[in-house]
Amino acid sequence: MHFTYLNPTNPATFKDRYVTKVAETIVPFSKERKGEVGLIGLPSSKSSISLSMAANAPSTIRKALNSFSTYAATQKHDFKNEGIVDFGDVPIHPTSVIETLDRLHISIQEMLQTDACDRYIMLGGDHGISFPSIHAFQKKYGTIGVIQWDAHHDVRNLEDGGRTNGTPFRSLLEEGIIKGEHLVQVGIRNYSNAQAYDQYAHDKGIHVYMMEDIEEHGILPIIDKELERLSNEVDFLYLSVDMDSVDQAHAPGCPAIGPGGFTSRELLSSIKKAAQHPKTKAMDIVEIDPSQDVRDMTSRLAAHVMMKFMYKV
Amino acid sequence: MHFTYLNPTNPATFKDRYVTKVAETIVPFSKERKGEVGLIGLPSSKSSISLSMAANAPSTIRKALNSFSTYAATQKHDFKNEGIVDFGDVPIHPTSVIETLDRLHISIQEMLQTDACDRYIMLGGDHGISFPSIHAFQKKYGTIGVIQWDAHHDVRNLEDGGRTNGTPFRSLLEEGIIKGEHLVQVGIRNYSNAQAYDQYAHDKGIHVYMMEDIEEHGILPIIDKELERLSNEVDFLYLSVDMDSVDQAHAPGCPAIGPGGFTSRELLSSIKKAAQHPKTKAMDIVEIDPSQDVRDMTSRLAAHVMMKFMYKV
Amino acid sequence: MHFTYLNPTNPATFKDRYVTKVAETIVPFSKERKGEVGLIGLPSSKSSISLSMAANAPSTIRKALNSFSTYAATQKHDFKNEGIVDFGDVPIHPTSVIETLDRLHISIQEMLQTDACDRYIMLGGDHGISFPSIHAFQKKYGTIGVIQWDAHHDVRNLEDGGRTNGTPFRSLLEEGIIKGEHLVQVGIRNYSNAQAYDQYAHDKGIHVYMMEDIEEHGILPIIDKELERLSNEVDFLYLSVDMDSVDQAHAPGCPAIGPGGFTSRELLSSIKKAAQHPKTKAMDIVEIDPSQDVRDMTSRLAAHVMMKFMYKV
Amino acid sequence: MHFTYLNPTNPATFKDRYVTKVAETIVPFSKERKGEVGLIGLPSSKSSISLSMAANAPSTIRKALNSFSTYAATQKHDFKNEGIVDFGDVPIHPTSVIETLDRLHISIQEMLQTDACDRYIMLGGDHGISFPSIHAFQKKYGTIGVIQWDAHHDVRNLEDGGRTNGTPFRSLLEEGIIKGEHLVQVGIRNYSNAQAYDQYAHDKGIHVYMMEDIEEHGILPIIDKELERLSNEVDFLYLSVDMDSVDQAHAPGCPAIGPGGFTSRELLSSIKKAAQHPKTKAMDIVEIDPSQDVRDMTSRLAAHVMMKFMYKV
Amino acid sequence: MHFTYLNPTNPATFKDRYVTKVAETIVPFSKERKGEVGLIGLPSSKSSISLSMAANAPSTIRKALNSFSTYAATQKHDFKNEGIVDFGDVPIHPTSVIETLDRLHISIQEMLQTDACDRYIMLGGDHGISFPSIHAFQKKYGTIGVIQWDAHHDVRNLEDGGRTNGTPFRSLLEEGIIKGEHLVQVGIRNYSNAQAYDQYAHDKGIHVYMMEDIEEHGILPIIDKELERLSNEVDFLYLSVDMDSVDQAHAPGCPAIGPGGFTSRELLSSIKKAAQHPKTKAMDIVEIDPSQDVRDMTSRLAAHVMMKFMYKV
Amino acid sequence: MHFTYLNPTNPATFKDRYVTKVAETIVPFSKERKGEVGLIGLPSSKSSISLSMAANAPSTIRKALNSFSTYAATQKHDFKNEGIVDFGDVPIHPTSVIETLDRLHISIQEMLQTDACDRYIMLGGDHGISFPSIHAFQKKYGTIGVIQWDAHHDVRNLEDGGRTNGTPFRSLLEEGIIKGEHLVQVGIRNYSNAQAYDQYAHDKGIHVYMMEDIEEHGILPIIDKELERLSNEVDFLYLSVDMDSVDQAHAPGCPAIGPGGFTSRELLSSIKKAAQHPKTKAMDIVEIDPSQDVRDMTSRLAAHVMMKFMYKV
């Protein structure tokens, strides 16, 4: 049977013969599949201190990739052949956060064992996913340096609520998975953290840049300087992008929005800069709650962050 | 490569081993595929007189089938093996309504030529889709009787705007595809139609039931009586369900909402009654604009209408 | 200059030559203008106890008249020639409620002095408008009977906040403008009023029907009985329709929504019944806040109430 | 210091001297405090299979009590002196559902040990809270009969996801806390459950009433009959009210909404009937997600359910 | 009859005697009417590739002119006497895009033939309206230069969907209505276009400025340079303002929103600059879908764009 | 009775032992209470020219203080011991704006008479509250200088509508409470004011800075210069922050939003600068309507403004 118009296995959308949408370059992982960038969804947000539906973000961000094409006019380059290998979403456990974190960790390990990709994007979920994720990368790739875009340190104590989304970097440091001086935090804000955790960050040797530093020096020189430093000390660079580092006017869909953060331009240009470094191989994007967003604006920005990471343009 | 939790080709949702979601019984059409009910999406709403995004309804209604299981406790029967064969959505033409109506017509004809299914569900889109749809069924199956749930006659003149969503039954009558006496309209409302069209309906012999008739006699006796009459005169019964026949409190997502329509219970019980007739073989569901709906309530009701049609329970 | 399509003074909407929208029958008042029904907007809601934007309702309800045609199929009658004479909206005073109430009163008096119409519709605004409105009718027409659809008595004391929207009937009774036994309240709810006001209503001789009475006896027999009684005692019947008498599922746009009220069908059938009485000459519709409504559902219902009043069908 | 208008410890709202709001009758528990009805919030929804923010419902429902007064006109009785003793909300654990269920259980036990109240209302949260809640009542009061308003059986297997909101009655039965024949389920719907769980309900002797039974016989006779039966077999009656038993048009704020459920009137009259039984001493209200509601309609309905339970009118 | 407060033909809004709203300077076209700026609405969006309700924008933008006064304090000048002559909205054809484009073209031609105005504003609608609009201006005024604010080239092929909103400049170039070198595009974005169309723009000699160019050089020098160049080559300058050139944080109501576009300040200052050129005589504003906007923010920005064009301040 | 988890008098939220929320530093005023900053709510918006629910802002802003901690990392200082003394909200009169303004005035006077605090924050409400507020401060503290962040002069005539939110500074000047040269207005916009009022401002000697001045010179130098000048002439500096001075993208919840205003960063840095001056002792924040806001973004910004004022960091 031939159909003139119907295609039972594909959605029916307008197709311009000359346009490739980024979403069209996504293919599910299969054995023979090799590709530039691996993609995995980590739809976990039951570890959030404040209730959030951030678990729904992986599908919203994937959908937002339908709004972008693969062509970078500034370089006269079409990235349509640089595909994304999608490993799917990790099914979370409905009632056990511990079990969910295990599943995330094991799944990322298994993804890395396929050796199918050179670089990886992890879509959260809340920031709790960075602990099992970075741990998996450390096991595979050795010493890890992390640049974290965030309004918050995320080094809360573990006694008051377990491994919440406020604790991933505490867990990584306490477990010896990363070293303090290999963690760079940019976009930290006044009135969004506690003195004890600022002190902890200092004691551990974390390199912290407040929004005030960024307003004074600009984000790009800071990223440049830290990339150079880190690249001499680590084997592998991991970017951890908490979207609440962005100002509420530009990323209204984060659970913990507020004024005084990055603009979209600042975020995108700094991600591009970091992605261009040859040791930068992995990135997670976290803390988008689509149910609280305005027209999926924050997921659209996240999709644009993905392009900056994937295409370095 | 074996993954413990990941499945790159399937969404990661909670699975209870004993529950089958109706959405899980949908399979894309393929040659060897036979099934009880065929499903096709007709995402066309550029023929709407009032601007509408009803073209987005097929995907929303399909998604709403995730909210329902296949088990009918009143009959102690699980319909999990009575699958739905999905022929996909017809791609519409961005700027030509004529071309879109042709594509719908040809695609339904081709679907019917597969002989894969006994019964069919068409998901609009606006009511304009019923003209090419019923025409295709008439070509294949002979004399067609139609029961139309609608607040409106939909027999507007064709001069003032072409084949809009206000004209499908005018077109069908003028083209001789159905006869007036083979068309039953239930739920027609005062202050929602014109005298000329009421007169036209009368002249053509359409059987019209106002909401006042339904409040007086109940919807079930009316359906019963008309089913019996029609079944003696036609080869095939087609249900055309304009969701704006339902009261705005129960179906808030229709472009032309208003008070004084059917309750959900009235709609569902009358669809069930009509679906149980052996000659009832096809149904379309139209006029849901998901962008104007409240929590996809109207698409959820449409999904429930599908179950009443498919399972007759 | 002749334009082929443009019409600088009229909106450009689709026109079906056989359809007359109710909104098209509205003409601004002018000296030579005589018509069946006069319409006036009373966009006042600064007297509301709870903050409300009910002042925006007159324009929303007028717009909703675009969703309805003039044809009543049950009577085979087109009301397209029974026009509405629009006196416009009374400009309110930004900071003085007293001044606003005066302007409403004077404007209705002046409207009545034109003798342009037989019957009148007043669009609020909050329920505070009924005091100056009914007062104006009483001056012109003598003894007034009022049927009030409302969840609340609206006979609060005047000391605690002046002439709020909780006080119009208190004011009318205290000022001797209407008599207690000439006021009928239908739809009063438990847990929505105070004992002191129930007692006051009783002392004044108001005829009160609780929702429990309506569930037991039906709304139509109650309206019938009271119409007959009142018509022997008064010169003129005024309907005061607080939309919060309707259940929150059917009228979600009222400031004081709640469960357990009238369905749309109950409201519409009872208005029709009351409107058919020859002494029924005026109606106000109050307590719709369009900013809190869902798809202007409550304004659409109000527009339907207008048709029931105007056309008695 | 005396203030003419200010009151630093109380909110500044309009006060009518004759009106008592139900919310004004709430007092925090303290040792000397005795009262008719105890109130406790169980803001737990991390056990929900589908992500939900039902944990926010206790505060929304409490706020909705500001929309109702204490006066029942049908009985000419003001309940202003029948206060509510508020034990506050149980703080949940951010990452451990097991720990959260323990805290709920212990807190309800401690509440019951105060002997401060005769009857109790538990505000969820998701339906998972009924397991620790009913367990606590059973320990204190002996054999418990439960009437459950719900579209779902909530007897899912515990292997696929632990003690989710789909399992409370499975847990209660498996742990021997209640007997199957002491559980009455009203409002169960087709296409919302699985055959295995229907069978389980049957095997355990649960009395199940489908919506079809209710449409046929009415809800009140069913409640009557079961109250009489249960009261001979149990020491204590507990009502468990899952708001998704109500139709989506009347309770749009539940995570699992759908058509074909109870109307508000059916829910309220049946709660009243059940509450009037002398053995009925406790009630929980669950499955309201305020973030998905329309104008807190579902919380308003829940507040009305509370009045029916507290005042039996 | 004299009314103290009522004015049946005018809306009742607060009037400050010293304030003139821009909306108050709008008068419908009539023969004797001459004015600075002509205004026409082109409510057409059925040519949009993605479904949009952009057809509703003309009325929303006109309404937004009520939010602005005519006084420019920086110049100490009140523009209250520089009126807007409104030609109304062109009625579109419900089912034929071709017919709609014809009506737009003819209507603009007829507007220009009145010679009533020196300069013109066209309110779309989607970008498809620029083809018939610019064509009409070219017929009347000769060689046209166009500056287009847009994230997209809008030179898609015509085979895949006809004259959609992605094609107006392709159509103008192919039909020889404008020359490539007379078209300046500012704000074009990476990942929003195709290589084939970038190449096409290059081959045709279009002057393209990416957002990266604007971030580097600033928008004003670019506009300056191109104004000077164009003014030597063309008779007439036409500005075509696709609001999706603006960042999603500043123009959330466009169908195709995304991050990384112009700020409001960049848009407004560049429009002012271009409007000040004596050859700049016409402007269209397109791609606002009010149903997707936040508080009509994008229409408010469009209204401000109008002031920059009209008053050059 | 000891409870393990329950606390009947406190809300149950997650508590990190090292974090102090700004909201936790609020204590109700009591006699023995001394504190750095006094807080009072002025929930008055019935004086607004355009209908607004700005009266709800005090409670929303207070709630937003839960989103911020007391720690300023840039200074390594935790402000947890610099408490806020809350005098509560002034109850407004439902129908009399005059009476409401009196209550505000008297209440602020009484607050100042307690001598409990050194500095004060007034939360509006609409801008009408600044008249009674500044008047009270003038009575207590002598010559007052005011810096007003606003898009509007707020010196409208009093004849057209009484003491609306467009008149507070007119009232203050006319009553001789402040002098024109002691009033500095920053952020005034073109197309948002009238010539007569610009002239009035000039005649009275008000120092006016347009947005164009700010784009040219920057906001900080302007604030610096005016602080220095004013501090030589006045006893006391009062900041009056109309949030509509901020761009609509950054403060979407103001009644009169528009493009071209301050960014959040500009507002916050300028408030900080002004707050650091030793004579700056009071601030009001006005014109937030929470019902029109997006995710309480504008209230969050207002809360951040409070921190800048309180902590000067």
Ligand SMILES: [Ca+2]
């Ligand atoms: Ca984080």
Ligand SMILES: [Ca+2]
């Ligand atoms: Ca963060």
Ligand SMILES: [Ca+2]
């Ligand atoms: Ca129809």
Ligand SMILES: [Ca+2]
């Ligand atoms: Ca219809």
Ligand SMILES: [Ca+2]
């Ligand atoms: Ca009332």
Ligand SMILES: [Ca+2]
């Ligand atoms: Ca009422």
Ligand SMILES: [Ca+2]
């Ligand atoms: Ca349940």
Ligand SMILES: [Ca+2]
């Ligand atoms: Ca349930």
Ligand SMILES: [Ca+2]
């Ligand atoms: Ca465009």
Ligand SMILES: [Ca+2]
């Ligand atoms: Ca564009």
Ligand SMILES: [Ca+2]
């Ligand atoms: Ca102001």
Ligand SMILES: [Ca+2]
């Ligand atoms: Ca202002």
